[in-house]
Amino acid sequence: MSASSPTYKALEQTAAGHEVDLDSLLEVAGWNDEGLMPAIAQQFDSGEVLMMAWMNRQTLEETLQTRRVCYWSRSRQKPWRKGESSGQIQMLHQAWLDCDGDTLLLKVDQTGPACHTGRRTCFYLALDDKSARVDTAPLMSAEALYGNS
Amino acid sequence: MSASSPTYKALEQTAAGHEVDLDSLLEVAGWNDEGLMPAIAQQFDSGEVLMMAWMNRQTLEETLQTRRVCYWSRSRQKPWRKGESSGQIQMLHQAWLDCDGDTLLLKVDQTGPACHTGRRTCFYLALDDKSARVDTAPLMSAEALYGNS
Numbered sequence: 001m002s003a004s005s006p007t008y009k010a011l012e013q014t015a016a017g018h019e020v021d022l023d024s025l026l027e028v029a030g031w032n033d034e035g036l037m038p039a040i041a042q043q044f045d046s047g048e049v050l051m052m053a054w055m056n057r058q059t060l061e062e063t064l065q066t067r068r069v070c071y072w073s074r075s076r077q078k079p080w081r082k083g084e085s086s087g088q089i090q091m092l093h094q095a096w097l098d099c100d101g102d103t104l105l106l107k108v109d110q111t112g113p114a115c116h117t118g119r120r121t122c123f124y125l126a127l128d129d130k131s132a133r134v135d136t137a138p139l140m141s142a143e144a145l146y147g148n149s
Numbered sequence: 150m151s152a153s154s155p156t157y158k159a160l161e162q163t164a165a166g167h168e169v170d171l172d173s174l175l176e177v178a179g180w181n182d183e184g185l186m187p188a189i190a191q192q193f194d195s196g197e198v199l200m201m202a203w204m205n206r207q208t209l210e211e212t213l214q215t216r217r218v219c220y221w222s223r224s225r226q227k228p229w230r231k232g233e234s235s236g237q238i239q240m241l242h243q244a245w246l247d248c249d250g251d252t253l254l255l256k257v258d259q260t261g262p263a264c265h266t267g268r269r270t271c272f273y274l275a276l277d278d279k280s281a282r283v284d285t286a287p288l289m290s291a292e293a294l295y296g297n298s
Contacts, residue, residue, distance in 0.1 A: 011274070011283060012266040012291070018283040025274070025281050038187050038252075040198060047196025049189060052252040064278040096272035097281060099264050103201040105272040115248050117161040123245035123254040125160070125174070129213040132174050132246060134160060134167040142161070 005030075008101045022064075026057055030102025036072055039104040041114065044093040050114035051122040053080075055104060060095075067092045069108055086145045088112040113139050154179075157250045171213075175206055179251025185221055188253040190263065193242040199263035200271040202229070204253060209244075216241045218257055235294045237261040262288050 005028040011020070031037055036054040043050055053071040055063070059079050062070045069090035073080035083089030088111050096105040115122040118138030126135045154177040160169070180186055185203040192199055202220040204212070208228050211219045218239035222229035232238030237260050245254040264271040267287030275284045 013287065014283045016283055016286045019280045020282075022276060022278070022280050038201060040189055040201065042196075042198055047191075049191055049198065049254050052187060052189065052247065061278070064276060095276040096284075097274040097276055098201065098271040099266050099268070099273065100271070101274075103271070105198050117248050119248070122247040122249070122252070124248065125246040125250075127171060127213060127244040127246055129171070129210070131168045131171050134163045134165055135245075137165045138162065 005101065008099065012099065025097070025101065026060070028101065029057075029097070030100055031057065032102075034074075036074070037102050037104060039071065039106055041069065041090060041106045041108050041110070043110055044107040045109075048121055049123060050108070050110055050120070053082075060104065063092055063106075064095060069106060083111065086113075086116070088114065088145070090114070113145065116142070116145070118142060118145055154250065157248065161248065174246070174250065175209070177250065178206075178246070179249055180206065181251075183223070185223070186251050186253060188220065188255055190218065190239060190255045190257050190259070192259055193256040194258075197270055198272060199257070199259055199269070202231075209253065212241055212255075213244060218255060232260065235262075235265070237263065237294070239263070262294065265291070265294070267291060267294055 007028045035056045038052055039055045040052050041050045054074055056072045059070045059072045069082045069092055071080045090108040090110050093107040113120050118140040119136055124136050125132045156177045184205045187201055188204045189201050190199045203223055205221045208219045208221045218231045218241055220229045239257040239259050242256040262269050267289040268285055273285050274281045
């Protein structure tokens, strides 16, 4: 949890309200070897954590400009505008970067299920020390989600 | 967002309440090349997303058994029992694994600040398309947090 650059270190004890240029902050952000960072999507009003996916600088900037959430698909190696095949889009309410500049939190308004299984959230396997339990059934089938794509 | 193994694929359309053995699920989970996966910590009652850190199988199993959250420190390459130097511990309320088996959500009860900057949450830099704004001041100084360690 140590700061990843002098820029982030300098912000640590800064008073609320201080502003910095986005470009200079993203220039020294903690992108991984693939130029990506994790982005957590949280429903803005209920607080439910919906999913985690990845963004590069390009898809983060697009998201901040258009307010429609766009991730980077690692499997397809291209921008992934959430909902482009399922219709279940995410609109951005507020984006946050963490203290080390290597993780994003996106407060979003999610239409319908966020999860490709048809569930509202991807986090549906409840763990204890011996077993995992399926906590919720799908809201809709994969066929209903992707049938027209 | 495609499932990472036949096990996860088979769970997708499973009814709520279905249980599987934890060991078999973790055996085929989506650990990265370093044997880690991201773990999101969320305050169980307020819903605030506090931080994101990493876990390997050993620290996840310890966390599920002891109910005190233990991450894997990538910088120190050893287990990191949250709060061992700051005193600001996390107790586990409920752990969740996502649909692909490659991200954890931990609902926790966090004592004091989760962030090494002395803030409640690590996500304190609010982004718009031009700038970033420091949203909150520290609750306590780094000296107060780590002075006795």
